[in-house]
Amino acid sequence: MLSVKSFTFNPVQENTYLLYNEERECCIIDPGCYFPQEEQQLADAIRSEGLKPVLLLNTHCHFDHIFGNKFVAETWGLTPHLHGQEMPVLERAAQAAAAWQIPFTAIYDGPVVKIREGETISLGGEELQILFTPGHSPGSVSFYSETSGLLIAGDVLFNRSIGRTDLPGGDYDTLIRSIHTQLLVLPDETKVYPGHGPMTTIGFEKMNNPFLTNR
Numbered sequence: 001m002l003s004v005k006s007f008t009f010n011p012v013q014e015n016t017y018l019l020y021n022e023e024r025e026c027c028i029i030d031p032g033c034y035f036p037q038e039e040q041q042l043a044d045a046i047r048s049e050g051l052k053p054v055l056l057l058n059t060h061c062h063f064d065h066i067f068g069n070k071f072v073a074e075t076w077g078l079t080p081h082l083h084g085q086e087m088p089v090l091e092r093a094a095q096a097a098a099a100w101q102i103p104f105t106a107i108y109d110g111p112v113v114k115i116r117e118g119e120t121i122s123l124g125g126e127e128l129q130i131l132f133t134p135g136h137s138p139g140s141v142s143f144y145s146e147t148s149g150l151l152i153a154g155d156v157l158f159n160r161s162i163g164r165t166d167l168p169g170g171d172y173d174t175l176i177r178s179i180h181t182q183l184l185v186l187p188d189e190t191k192v193y194p195g196h197g198p199m200t201t202i203g204f205e206k207m208n209n210p211f212l213t214n215r
Contacts, residue, residue, distance in 0.1 A: 002126055002148040004193060005045060010034035011102055012064035015195055016042065017152055019143075020051050021124045027055040028078070029143065029152050030195060031068030034102075039071050055123065058082040059154025060137040061090040062167070063097040065195060069108035081121070083132070084114040085139030089169060096167075117141065131182045135175020136163030142183065150191045151202075157183055157192055159200040162211045179212065 005018040009032040016033065020026035026046070033039045046053060056078035058066060069080050082090070090112075097104035115121070117132030121143070128143040133156045140163075143152040155163035157179055165172040183192075188203025205212060 002123070002145050002150065004150065005049065006193065006199075007033075007038075007042060007045070009038045009042075010064055010067055012100075013196060014064040014067075015193065015197075016068070017193055018045065018049075018051065019123070019128075019152065020049070021126050023124050024049070024051050025054045025124050026051040027057050027121075027123055027128075028053055028072050028076075029057045030059055030065040030154065031056070031072045032064050032066075033068035033071060039068065042068070042072075043075065053078060055121065056080050057121070057143060057152075058086070059142060059152065059156075059195065060140040061086040061093060062137060062155070063093040063100075063102070063104055065154070066090065066093060066108070067104065067106075070106045073108055073110060079111055079113050080108060081113045081115050083116070083139035083141050085134070086137065087112075087139075089137055089139070092168070115141065133175075133178040133182050135165060135171055135173075135178045137167070138169040140178075144186065144190075149187065149189060150193065151183065151186065153183070153192050153194050155195040157200075157205060157209075158194045158196060159192075159198050160205070160209050161197075162209070163195075176211070184212070 014032035017029040053076040
C-alpha cells in the first residue's frame with residue numbers, strides 16, 4: 001500500500017505530494033516549493049520519514065507545480081516525468097509566472113522523461129496508472145493507484161470544483177470529458193488528492209460537485 005504526505009507551497013497555495021511505499025521509496029509529485037524555507041521543509045520531511053526519492057512526477061507544468069523541479073533534480077538526482085504535450089507549457093512557465101508578478105528564475109532546463117497515457121509507473125511493487133486528463137492544461141495527467149485506492153489529480157478535479165480552463169491550452173468541454181471518462185469511472189471510495197485544496201473522493205464529487213451534478 002502507498003502512503004501520502006502533502007504540503008502546501010508557494011504564493012498560489014499548491015499541493016505538493018510525497019507518495020511512498022512500505023520500503024520507503026517515494027515519488028515527489030508536483031514540487032511547488034518556491035521559498036528556501038519550503039525547500040527545507042520538503043527535504044526535512046523526506047529525511048525525517050526515512051524516504052528515498054526515486055521519481056519526480058509532474059501532473060502538468062503550470063509554474064506553481066514546477067517551482068521545485070530544479071531543486072528536486074539537483075538534490076536527489078531525479079529527472080522530471082511529464083506528458084509530451086506539456087512541453088510548451090513548461091517553456092512558457094517563467095513568462096506565465098511573471099504575469100502573476102511572481103519571479104521565477106530557478107527554472108529546470110535539463111532532460112525530461114516523456115510519459116504517455118495508458119502506461120504505468122512502478123514504485124517498487126506498486127503501479128501508478130497514467131490517466132490522460134487534459135482540459136486544464138493540454139497534457140495534464142493524473143496518477144492512479146488501484147491497489148491503494150488513490151488518485152493524484154493535479155488541477156483537474158477539486159473538492160466541489162474543477163480546474164480553470166481560461167489559461168492557454170485550456171478547454172472546458174475537454175476538461176469535463178476528461179473527468180467523466182477517466183475519473184468518475186473509478187470506484188467511489190477512491191481518495192482524490194488535488195493540486196489545490198483538501199482531499200476528496202470520487203463518490204463525494206459525483207454527489208456534490210456543482211460542475212458535475214448539473215449535467
